[in-house]
Amino acid sequence: MTNRMRAGRRVLxxxxxxxxxxxxPPSLRAEWYVAGHTGVNxxxxxxxxKGTGGLSGLEAPDFDLKNSVAYGGKLGFFPFHGSLGVxxxxxxxxxxxxxxxxxxxxxxxxxxxxxxxxxxxxxxxxQPYIGGGPAILxxxxxxxxxxxxxxxxSLGGSxxxxxxxxxxxxxxxxxxYKYTDAKFGFNGAFGSVGGFDGTYRAHQLFVxxxxxx
Numbered sequence: 680m681t682n683r684m685r686a687g688r689r690v691l692x693x694x695x696x697x698x699x700x701x702x703x704p705p706s707l708r709a710e711w712y713v714a715g716h717t718g719v720n721x722x723x724x725x726x727x728x729k730g731t732g733g734l735s736g737l738e739a740p741d742f743d744l745k746n747s748v749a750y751g752g753k754l755g756f757f758p759f760h761g762s763l764g765v766x767x768x769x770x771x772x773x774x775x776x777x778x779x780x781x782x783x784x785x786x787x788x789x790x791x792x793x794x795x796x797x798x799x800x801x802x803x804x805x806q807p808y809i810g811g812g813p814a815i816l817x818x819x820x821x822x823x824x825x826x827x828x829x830x831x832x833s834l835g836g837s838x839x840x841x842x843x844x845x846x847x848x849x850x851x852x853x854x855x856y857k858y859t860d861a862k863f864g865f866n867g868a869f870g871s872v873g874g875f876d877g878t879y880r881a882h883q884l885f886v887x888x889x890x891x892x
Contacts, residue, residue, distance in 0.1 A: 711756045711891070714752060714754075714755075714889035714890070715752050715887055716770070717887065719746060720883050721746050721882040722744035723744070725741060728876075732874055734875065740779070743776070744774040744777065745775045747772045747773045747775070748772065749770050749771065749772035749885070750770060750771060751768070751791075752769055752770075753889070754766065760801065762800070764796075765795070766810075767793075767794055768795055769792050773788045783825070784823075785821060785823045787819070789817070791814050791837070792816075792817070793813065794812045794813060795810040796811065805844050806842065808841055808842070809838075811838040813836060814836060815834060816879070818830070818831050818865075818879075826868045827870050831863060831864055833864065835879075837859050838857070838858045841855030849890055853885075853886070853887055854887075855887070858882055858883075859882075861878075862878055
């Protein structure tokens with residue numbers, strides 16, 4: 680074996696030893712997870728309906744919204760495997776506007792993109808948790824007999840609570856309740872005439888699976 684090979688082996692061994700000594704122990708590393716979940720969105724009526732643009736000053740009755748299927752995914756982590764964590768939570772649902780007397784309903788789709796601060800009990804098998812944070816809601820109003828297609832983005836808030844149960848050391852099942860609050864403003868819903876805005880509130884129940892690494 681040449682001196683160059685011996686020197687190379689010593690350097691490699693030194694790098695491996697350094698990486699081992701400098702790496703934090705497993706208990707101090709962040710716990711990452713990805714998750715998928717599905718459930719039901721229970722939307723309250725769209726309240727405080729007021730005209731915008733050329734319709735400013737006008738008010739309308741509440742718009743009843745339909746319950747719908749909801750689905751989405753999460754990406755999160757808990758630094759040092761502790762109790763406090765952060766997650767990106769994205770889910771989609773379709774709380775269509777119901778018929779209003781002789782006025783036909785309107786298709787409405789809502790995508791929530793939220794960042795939640797979580798507080799959990801870091802149990803080995805069961806982990807109850809609560810959390811909340813800001814959310815961006817992307818709402819799309821479809822064309823209908825009375826409206827034009829319109830998309831708006833608003834800032835809202837969300838609250839959640841749930842419990843996770845580990846099936847294996849890395850796979851867990853969970854169930855979760857969420858509450859979402861935001862204000863929608865479809866300013867182009869009636870074209871050049873104007874639009875409307877209103878308060879959106881919804882409750883969601885989810886079940887899902889998460890993988891932790």
